[in-house]
Amino acid sequence: MPHAVDPLANLQTLIRCPSVTPDDAGALFALEQMLAPMGFAVDRMTFAEHGTPDVENLYARLGEDGPHLMFAGHTDVVPVGDEAAWSHPPFAAEVSDGILYGRGAVDMKGGVACFVAAVARYITKNGPPPGSISFLITGDEEGPAINGTAKLLQWAADEGERWDACILGEPTNPDTLGDMVKIGRRGSLSGTLTVIGTQGHVAYPHLAENPLRGMAQLAEALLDPPLDAGTENFQPSNLEITTIDTGNPATNVIPAKVSAGFNIRFNDTWTVETLEAEIEDRLARAAASDRLRPGKDSQIRYELDWKRPPSPVFLTRDEALVGAVTSAIETVTGHAPEISTSGGTSDARFIKDYCPVIEFGLVGKTMHMVDECVAVPDLELLTDIYERMISDWFAGRA
Numbered sequence: 001m002p003h004a005v006d007p008l009a010n011l012q013t014l015i016r017c018p019s020v021t022p023d024d025a026g027a028l029f030a031l032e033q034m035l036a037p038m039g040f041a042v043d044r045m046t047f048a049e050h051g052t053p054d055v056e057n058l059y060a061r062l063g064e065d066g067p068h069l070m071f072a073g074h075t076d077v078v079p080v081g082d083e084a085a086w087s088h089p090p091f092a093a094e095v096s097d098g099i100l101y102g103r104g105a106v107d108m109k110g111g112v113a114c115f116v117a118a119v120a121r122y123i124t125k126n127g128p129p130p131g132s133i134s135f136l137i138t139g140d141e142e143g144p145a146i147n148g149t150a151k152l153l154q155w156a157a158d159e160g161e162r163w164d165a166c167i168l169g170e171p172t173n174p175d176t177l178g179d180m181v182k183i184g185r186r187g188s189l190s191g192t193l194t195v196i197g198t199q200g201h202v203a204y205p206h207l208a209e210n211p212l213r214g215m216a217q218l219a220e221a222l223l224d225p226p227l228d229a230g231t232e233n234f235q236p237s238n239l240e241i242t243t244i245d246t247g248n249p250a251t252n253v254i255p256a257k258v259s260a261g262f263n264i265r266f267n268d269t270w271t272v273e274t275l276e277a278e279i280e281d282r283l284a285r286a287a288a289s290d291r292l293r294p295g296k297d298s299q300i301r302y303e304l305d306w307k308r309p310p311s312p313v314f315l316t317r318d319e320a321l322v323g324a325v326t327s328a329i330e331t332v333t334g335h336a337p338e339i340s341t342s343g344g345t346s347d348a349r350f351i352k353d354y355c356p357v358i359e360f361g362l363v364g365k366t367m368h369m370v371d372e373c374v375a376v377p378d379l380e381l382l383t384d385i386y387e388r389m390i391s392d393w394f395a396g397r398a
Contacts, residue, residue, distance in 0.1 A: 004034040005120040007379040008100065010113035012093035014075060015102035021076035021143040022053040027109075028075060031137060034116050035060045038123055040135070045155065047140075047147035055140040055147035059156050062119075066131030067397035069390065070166040071115045072149065072351055074141035077104040078368050085370045098376050105374040107367035111169025112137065114362075114379055118386035130394050134163070141347055149347040153354055163355040165321040165393065167386075168348050171364030172340075177378045178333035178385070181325055182359040184315035184341040185348060186234055186265045189275055190307040193218060193283070195300060199256040206295065208254040213292045214300035215244065215258045221286035222262065222279065227269070233315055234267030234341050237275075265344070272310045280304065311349045315341065318356035320396050325360055328389035332381060360385075 004010055013034075017027035032042045040060040048054045055076075080090040080103050088094045088101035095101075104110070112135075119133055136156065140148025173179040195215045200208025219241055227237040241262045248255035266275055287300040316322065322339070330336045337360075351357040362382060366372045 003037055003120065004116050005124065007110075007114045007117040007383045008095075008376055010034060010116050011100065011105065011110055011374075011379060012102075014109040014113055015093040015104055016091055017075070018091045019076050019104070019139065020079050022055050022140060022147075024056040024075070024139050028056055028058045028137065028139065031058060031075065031112065031116070031135070032060070035135065038062060038120060039128065045152075047151045049146050052144055052146045055138065055143070057139060057148060057152045058135065058137045059152060059161075061132055061134040061161070063129060063132030066129075067394060068132040068134065068163045069129075069393055070134045070136055070163045070351075070355065071169065072136045072166050072347060072357070073108050073112045073115075073169045074138045074148070074347070075104070075109060075112060076139040076142045077107070077109070078142050081370055087371055090372075095376060099373050100376055100379070101371055101373045103372055105366070105372050106171045106362040106364055107372070108170050108361055110374050110379065111171070111361035111382070114382040115167075115169055115386050117383045118390060121383070121387050122390050126391070129390065130398065133390070134161070136166075138347070145347070150350045153350055157354065164397070165318060166351050166355050166357040167321075167325065167389070168346060168351065168357055168359045169361040170346050170359045171361045171367055172343075172359050173361070173363040175363065175365070177363055177381050178329045178335060178337055179363075180338045180340050181322070181329070182340050182343065182348075183322055184233060185311075185313070185343065185345055186237070186267050186341065187270070187272065187275075187313035188311040188345050189264045189266060189272060190262065190310070191279070192259055192261050192305045192307070193222075194257055194259045194303045194305075196257045196302065197255065200254045202252050202254055205254065209296065210254045211258045212246065212255070214287075214302065215260060217289060217292045218283055218286050218300065218302060219260060221282045227264070227275075227278070228267065231267050231269055234313070237264060237266040237269060239264045266313060268313050268315065270313070272312055276306060311345045314349065314352045316352065316356045316358050318358075321356050321358055321393065324389050324393040324396060325358055328385045328392055329360070331388060332385045
């Protein structure tokens, strides 16, 4: 009989590995110890790139042919912050009043622990699946995401791996387990806008060019009008200016330049190329105005740098995969989940290039917070959902 059938025990083992990104701290070894006795062939590899930390990753597969279902996730976690502010040590995995406390409890060692338990229970009841199940687990989701899922997928594909579907175990539920399944994500595009002026004395503005006036004008053009009103599957695209900086501590000096960082979360109204073109057009038109620069007949001088790589928008339309997950949720919880594309980016942005992917995991209220925690009954509930989803997905592929 496979071990690792208990999601609580699995999760406690993983949390007790203090795998603050990019350190593995034994988390992938612990996962390997859970999977190998079930018959999984396990590969662990470290990826590296200049200027980024080396990262350990794991790929494990059970089965050699047939329909291939992948579970993807990560074992790295964010820093704990002020450890003294935690009511329970962040890596002790203590249970108090039915709540398990620990960094990574919901984001997302809990999802990994539950899927391991679900596979173990499925095998115990049914034997090996009529196809293949794999785990694609990185230690670089919370970091720069350079030496993690993207490279792991490419490595596996180069080894001949092909997948029919993937479930990513990120915490998707806002309030109650079963609330929400994510079938896509908005894209993400970031840039830096620099307005160039002429430094001078604030008492003699005619001898200077204040770049902040130009920045105000260009920023307004970025923000108004709204990019769109949303689409059938996505909420409206949104641009946020996240920082403005002159590097100027003096109040009597007009600065020489000012830079602003911004990020756009965009829906399927846009591609990266059409959105960049829209932003560049808005800036070019706004730069010709002297509305906030009386007496200045020259255009605003500016530079725009796009941060690479952007994350494209995507939507999963695989009815068999979506149906298997939503049906399992409804059967176990008694209510149908919301189908959503809300939230930020995830490693699904890499996986969607290889196979259909959806996201479903635990309740995410406490992720990245002090006293990150999960209700122990939710671990059993998620394991039940995953187990039924595995059964239903393979049955649908027969």
